[in-house]
Each structure stands twice: as structure tokens, then as C-alpha cells.
Amino acid sequence: MTFLTRAVTTVAAALTAVACVGSTPGAASAPYPPSSSATPAAAPELTDPGPCPGQTDVTCADLTVPLDRTGAVPGTLRLRTAVFGEADAPKGTLLFLTGGPGQPGLPFVQRIRDRLPGALAQYRLVMIDQRGTGDAAVDCPELQREVGSSDTVAPTPGAVTACAESLGVKRNFYTTADTVADLEDLRRALGVTSWTLDGVSYGTFTAGQYALTHPHRVRKLVLDSVVPLDGAGVLYEEALGHSARVLRAACREQACGFDPARDLATVVRRDDNGVGVFNLLVIASIIDPKLDNPRFGILTALHASAAGDRARLDGLVAGFSAPSDEPPSEFSSGLHAATLCADSPWPWGDASAPTEGRQRALKRAVQQIQPTTVWPFERKTAGAQGIAQTCLPWPASRPNQAAPHRTLTMPVLILAGDRDLSTPVQWARDLAAVTPRAELVVLPGAGHSTQSRSDGGARAAEAFLLR
Template structure:
């Protein structure tokens, strides 16, 4: 939600939960609800790995449990408690990122103990949908076939409805209890920011502060992407100014979409390319060439990013990705509790009502032709968890809202939308930065250090 963008760089997307206690970092809780099978983590010096057993269904109506792998740092005397990084996606495991996060955010770990875990349906226990995985890789905008979607839902069966963000929020609170923590500070990146917000709304008494990086608003992602569509012109023009290009990439993008009707593929390429180069060097030139009737280089970039998005389920599970997005999402037809038969007509009505001002430099067909929407169009009808009331305020705690002005995955328009729900919010937008600001930008990291350590 994507926003949560799943793609190549969601491997950098993470959420951080920082647990604060008055007496420093607590020991792991023993017995029921604690961590079991604890042993040194292979290849991770100083970390202990264990298993957190959680209910498949937190309501208790459906029997069964899941074992979530957890890695805990050895800094038991950390004066500010535990930092739990949550991987993004949705669909990405946490344990493979321990080494990267330890390096990138090192100044935090004199004060906090690092904890990471594989969310339900990820990593070694990834939900497997081979055809959908092949078609989408790490992207959430790539357009899957209807057969791949329905085959995935059938393979996962009715238990797929227990992989929503609400289930992850409940898992996090069980982890908090297993660690012996009372209040936590939550730092969420991309999809992690959405989980952080939902955790704060569900458990306001257990939150002391929030860092929201590359923000997905608490109302969830927009499957029509009506913030990212117009943001493309703004972002490309900023990048053009930085590199001294002489064309108008916004106007050229509009001409390309009008000429070739390839809006979803172009947007997918651009939101992958921002992780390669936030300045989008070369992109204005190939858009200008395509607008003048020479699309060969543009088609090569599109194909190249499709190949680069390839990823196995163990790194980013598209089965989990679809299960979560379809459970969480609100679509032109409503939720996934709506009969499948009427959904296409609802999409047609939504397309007819869109204005050029809402979609430029793309078109209405782009807005209703993205993988974020089409992955759930034929997803079977199922019960979905209730969403929090719209425009509900976050708890009265300090909130840092962090973004990059070159981010198309989670555009700053979303950040400002969520800032309206943060009574004690502070907005920091880093010029020249794209997605996952604190892990990919020195000014972004410094903003988090100042917030968490100052």
C-alpha cells in the first residue's frame, strides 16, 4: 500500500517500533505469550532468534496458530528500550533486513535494542501464489491476469482473510507484551507507516510517539492512485530542474499516454525508477522522444523495470500482498465483502466520473487499470475487518511525518493528508529524496535521530 509499494525498493521499506520503559530495556517475557525456541541467530552476531506464537484468528472463532520468527539484539541495557523494525510491502519479511538496518540506523542502537520479525505470511512462511508472483514480482502496479488472481485466492483458501493489517496490528501488540513493554514509539516506513497509524488508533495507550516515513494515510491506499497520477508531473519537473533538462516532462508524459495508451506501464516504470535515481536522469529525454513518435527507448525502460521487479515470495510474497490489500482496501465497488459480479460495472462508473484534472498527465483508463485495483477486482467475496472511522485523529503524542519531494510511491500529498490527523505533528520534507527517506537519505536519517534521541 505499496504506499505500500511492494517493488524493488520496498526491500528498504520498514516500520520501526520503539518500545520505551522507565527502567530501560526489559527482558523477554517467559511462559505463555512469550518467545520460544530461543537461540543465537545464524549469521547475525549478537542477536537471539525465537518464535512468537500468535492465533491465526485473533477473535478466537477459527482455531490454529502461526509461528512468527523474531530476532532480538543483545543490548539488554539499552536505556530507551526496544526498537522493533517492521518490514514493508505488505509481504516482506523482517529478519533478512537486520544487518542492513543495524548499519543504516546505527546511532539509535546505543539507546535502543533492535527487534525485528517476519510478519505473518512472509519469509519462510510466505504465502505462495506462483503465477501471480511471476507476473507481479515486487510491484503492486503491474497488471495481473484474472486467472492468476483467482488461482491465488483458491490456493490460499478461506484462511486468506486472516492476513489483513488488523491481524498484523494484533500480532504487534502480542509482541509488545512478549517483550514486556508498556508503551512503544512507532517508526513506520511506507506500508509500515500505515501499520503504525493503525496500531496507534487501536492501542493509543501503548504509544508514546510516532515517526511516519513515506506516509500512507490511515484511510488506506487509493487503488485509483489519484494522488500519484498528478504528482508525476510535479516530481518529474523538480527532477528536470535539478538536472538542467530543457523539455517539459509533464507535458511529454501526457502526450505519451494519449498517444500510446500505456499509462499503467509508464507509472509502474517511474515508481520503480525513483529507487534507482531520484533525479530521474534520462527519463525526460526518453519521454520527449516517445512524445515525438519514437517510443523504442521508453519501451526498453518499461521492459527493464519489469525484469528488475522479479522477486521470489520469500522476499516479497504477492499472495500476502493481495490478501492484505484486498482485505484492507476500499474500492469503487466498496470492500471485498461486495459480490464479484457487480464490481466491473462499479469500475466503469468510476472511470466515467473521473475528470482530466484528477488524472492529468495520465487518463481515466490509467486510474482504473492499475494492479492495485485489478488484483482485487476478481478476488473472491469475503468478510473483511472493520476500518477505523474516517478522519480519526491520532493520539496526542509527538509525530514526525517524513517524506521526500521526489517520491511517487507515497507522494507528499498523502503525507500532508495524514498530517491533518496528527494534533502534535511535525512535517519534514527532504528535497531531492524519494521513497524510504530515513534509510536512503542522510538528512532523513538525521531527522529521525533528532526525534528519537533528542
């Protein structure tokens, strides 16, 4: 679930999408060092400060963190940070976390300034290129070409294993718990006792895990386009089923005169192209939540295909699944895989489970899905989409370390677009139901990343931040 996306100039050049992660403790043992929350010996600091390129009023600096906090594997990582505003800002410091996993933070500083100007008159803004992103991005060329920033496109097993092999033992140190420890180092380097966090898409998972690990350091949270904090959703059942509601809402608004959800059901059962059609809908809904972009014509393409004229829809599916030219510095598919596979609870267990037996476990889990849950898609689409297919062949690795707490206790604003197919609105409702001080705002007609793409989302966030 990326935070922002590139502009789409042609159907064949469509980009972006999603990343969906969770967190559970592991089961089987594996040949890697145990995780640890041990604090580095040296106090963290921001080094080599200077004006950020193109933004002279923003200070860029480096945060150096250990690759492995146990010290068993040597090495450090240099994380680029950006700070805008004064240390004594009236409302304190706001850490804004972008998505992925795999997306850097620094390229979006100006975007956040533009979208939240009222809040940033009262806050100091901090953003960071999380480990494995930006200038120091994990680079897996074959995987990058095949999937770019999508996790609905299914990569080849060879591209996945080549990425893991190129990382070697380092693949064990890109979990969200590692990033949470980095963020705590950043807080200490900034010299603040507590701060406010705002996360979008996968950034909601990172922000939430930080808040569950260091609750007394968090004043309040904004979680926009929520990824479940308990790890649910890796098979995307809710998003597959939500597509029917999104399509039918678009049809009502366009007075299309037919049922696009029923057309979709006809097409995917006839053509066995559920993953491709789902990928098309996810990306198109990010670009245009109301699915009324005339360049795409998705509703009419579905209807024509159901009637036997497949050309338009087949072209859209192929175009939106085309190989990516997005560089890892803009979105790292390698980091995306390493974090996703470490963090998520899988039908086969956690990341430490041996690859043998995973396919059988996935098949059993798919067979247990109620067909009505994922309709108009078939349930096999849940197991064939890119999230599962990326981690199915990923070698046994160190699993994510679960946060010590389970409930967010600080004030939390949860934002959701009712047309979001990347992080469906049900995920936001589920989190709000178990969060005592949550405020849920569902934005009609909005899609993914509401603060960036919906004026209503930005206004709601500012009102909450300025209370």
C-alpha cells in the same frame, strides 16, 4: 510500498514498488467468521531463542500466534522475530516495521542498525516477519511471477483468483488488524508496557493502526513514506498527478530543454500505455529519485517517443514490467494481495462485496476523477493499474476490522521525500494536518523510504527518537 528494494543491475531486471492500503468497516455479509480482538488463552512468549544467522549479537526467536483469533478456523502461525540490544535500554524498545504488505523484517536488521546507529545506542531494536512473510510466506507462484513486488503492474485475473483459491479460508486472516493483534502479542511476550514504533511505507499503516488500536502502548511514532490511515489513495490519483512535478523538477536539474510531462501526456494518449509508463516512473523514482540515472535516460526516452522514436521508451516500459524472479520469502505477492484487498475501501465497497458489479463501480469511480488531477496521465490509468486490478477479481473475503480510534495522539514524526511516486508527499501533508502532535519533515530531492535512502531522513528520525 515496499520499504527497501533489490539493486537494479539491468533495465530488464528492475524491481520493487509499492503497496497502498486503507481501512474501513465492511458492508455486505460473506461466508467467513466474524473478526475478534479476543486475547489467546495462553500468554504469548518467544520460543527457541538463539543467535540470528550472520549476526551473533542479534537474538532470533519464534512468536506463535493463532491463525484465527475467534478459534473458528484452527491453526497457528510461527512468526520469526529479531531482538538487538538490552531490555533495559535507556529509551526503551523500538519496533521497526517494514513495508509491502509482503516484505519480511528480519533481512533488514543490519540495514536499520547501519542507518540508525545513534538511536540504537539508546534503544533495543525489535523486528518481525509479519504473518504471511519471510520463511512462512504466502506462496502464489503465478501471481509472484507476474507482479513480484510491484503493485502498479496489473496481474491477470486468473493469477489473482488462483492465489485466492489456493489460500482458501485462510485468505481471511491476513488483514492489518490481524497483524496488529500479533504485534500486541509481541509486546506482551517482550514484557514491555509501552514502546516506540517506526514504520516505512506500508509499515506506516501497520504502525498507525497499532497506535490507533493501542494508543496507551505507544510512546512515539516515526512514519516514513506515509500510506493514508483512512484508506484513501487506492486509485493512485495523487501519485499520477505528482509525476508531472517530479518530471519537471528532474528536467530543471538536468537542463533538459523540453517539458517531459507534456511529452508523457502525448505518449500515453497515443500509445495507450499509461500503466506501463507509470510503473516505470514509480520504480525508477525509488531507485533514483532525481531520475538522472544515465542507464535509464527516462527524460530523453519520453521526449524521443513523443517525437515518434518509440524504441527506447518501449524498451524501458517492457523491461520494468518484465516477469519477476523475486521469491515470496523476499516479498510475497500473495500476502500483498490478501492484505491489500481486505484492508482497502473500494469503489464497490469493502472486501465482502460480491465480485459481480465491481467492474461497473470501478468504471463509475474512474469517470468521476477530474482529468486535471491525474494529468499528464489519463484518468483510466487510475483504474487499470495493479492495485485496482488485483482486488477487482479477488473473491469476497473478511474485511479489515477498523481501529477503535481515529486520531494519533502521541508525538509523531512524519517523513516524506518530495520526489516519492510510491507514497506521494500529499499523503504525508494530509496526515500531518489532522494529527495534533505531528512534525512533518519533507526532504527535497528524496524519494521513497527516506530513512533508508536519504541521510536527511535518517538524521531526522534519530533526532526525534532521541528527544
